[in-house]
Amino acid sequence: MIKVLIADDQELIRQSLQIVLNSRKDMTVTDVAADGQEVMRCIRKNKPDVILMDVRMPKMDGVQCTKLIKESCPQIKIIILTTFDDDEYVYNALKYGASGYLLKGVSMEELANAITTVYNGWAMINPDITAKVLRLFSQMAKADYSITVKEKNMDELTRAEWKIIAQVEKGASNREIARTLNLSEGTVRNYLSTILNKLNLRDRTQLAIWAVQTNVRNKVEGRPLETEGAL
Structure with a gap:
């Protein structure tokens, strides 16, 4: 018997999935949860075998919840079940250990x-996003090449932009960056667009690779950056 936990902020979806899965002889729904924090409480009470995890939930989203669960209970399998096929969600969910994305x-x-x-x-992986996943893996496979940024371009970055880059180096999503730096997600997206233009980089993947290669996080956390625009 496969024990399943359903995590979704919409009650109708939770109830519908619970009814359907409980009708199967090989599955039972142990708990339902409306947000990520509730998921964490549920798994402490009844460890499921598989979690159906929505992405956009209040208090703690499905991507961050996936990360915490796989760190503490790596044996639990997680399927991201969402209406969103955004690159950022796909990348982070799989990076943090999700076994499925539907x-x-x-x-x-x-x-x-x-x-x-x-x-x-x-x-x-849902067939509709398989190509997206393969493209992400291809980018990751090419991540061993060096990305260079001109010194004069780096000098144009503000302290606020350096802080954004440090979060990208950590693998944080836009939502996580917004929460950490007390910004809106729209503001974070605007910062990232400006940063890419200043550094003449193609996309977020190149930015993340460059940040890791240059150890940006330690530079930001280890010493004050004497530029304007501090957060």
């Missing part, structure tokens, strides 16, 4: 098959 709209049979698949140690 878009809402899959049939109940497909969902049940995905649960069984990840329970048995395999991964399950």
